[in-house]
Amino acid sequence: MPLYDPGQGLASAREYDAGSHNIQEARLIMVRIFIVLSALAMVLSAVLLGPNRNPGPTAGDFLPVEQAFVLDSEHHGDELRIRIHVAPGHYLYRHSITAAGQEVSLGEWHLPEGEPYQDEYFGQSQVYRERLELQLPLHAAGPGAQVELRYQGCTTGLCYPPQTVLLPIAYSSR
Numbered sequence: 034m035p036l037y038d039p040g041q042g043l044a045s046a047r048e049y050d051a052g053s054h055n056i057q058e059a060r061l062i063m064v065r066i067f068i069v070l071s072a073l074a075m076v077l078s079a080v081l082l083g084p085n086r087n088p089g090p091t092a093g094d095f096l097p098v099e100q101a102f103v104l105d106s107e108h109h110g111d112e113l114r115i116r117i118h119v120a121p122g123h124y125l126y127r128h129s130i131t132a133a134g135q136e137v138s139l140g141e142w143h144l145p146e147g148e149p150y151q152d153e154y155f156g157q158s159q160v161y162r163e164r165l166e167l168q169l170p171l172h173a174a175g176p177g178a179q180v181e182l183r184y185q186g187c188t189t190g191l192c193y194p195p196q197t198v199l200l201p202i203a204y205s206s207r
Contacts, residue, residue: 096120098193102186106200115167122188127159129185137178137202140170178202
C-alpha cells in the first residue's frame with residue numbers, strides 16, 4: 034500500500050476545489066440577499082419615514098381656539114360691534130356664524146360676503162380670513178342683556194368645535 038496515492042490526492046484536490054467553489058457561491062448568494070434586503074429596507078424607510086411622509090399635525094401643533102379666533106366687542110348706544118381677529122392659516126365659516134339676543138332684541142344685520150372656498154365636507158362655502166367685523170343693531174336692552182355669538186373655524190388638519198360666546202350689553206335705564 035503506497036503512502037501517497039496520486040489518484041487519491043487528485044480526487045481530494047478536486048473535492049477541495051468543488052467544496053471551495055460551493056462556499057464561494059454560497060457567500061455570493063448571501064451577499065446578494067443582503068444587498069436586496071438592504072435596498073428593500075431603504076425603500077420602506079423612505080416611504081414610511083421619509084420627508085414626503087406627513088404623519089399629520091398633533092394637538093401641540095394647533096393654537097387654542099381663543100388664540101386662533103380672538104374676539105373683542107364694543108357697545109356704543111344702540112349698536113354692538115364685534116371684531117374677530119383670525120390667526121394666520123385659519124378661517125371662519127360664514128354659514129356657522131349666528132347671533133341671538135338674550136334680554137335684548139337684535140335689529141336686522143348681515144354678514145359680509147366671504148372668500149369662496151371649496152370645503153371637502155361642506156362643499157362650496159364662504160370663509161373669512163384675517164378679520165371679520167360685525168355691527169349688530171340693539172333694541173330694548175334690559176338688565177342682564179347679552180348677545181350669544183356662535184361660530185366655527187378651521188385650519189389645515191383641524192376644525193375646531195363650534196364655539197358659543199356670550200357678550201354682555203351694558204344696561205342703562207334711560
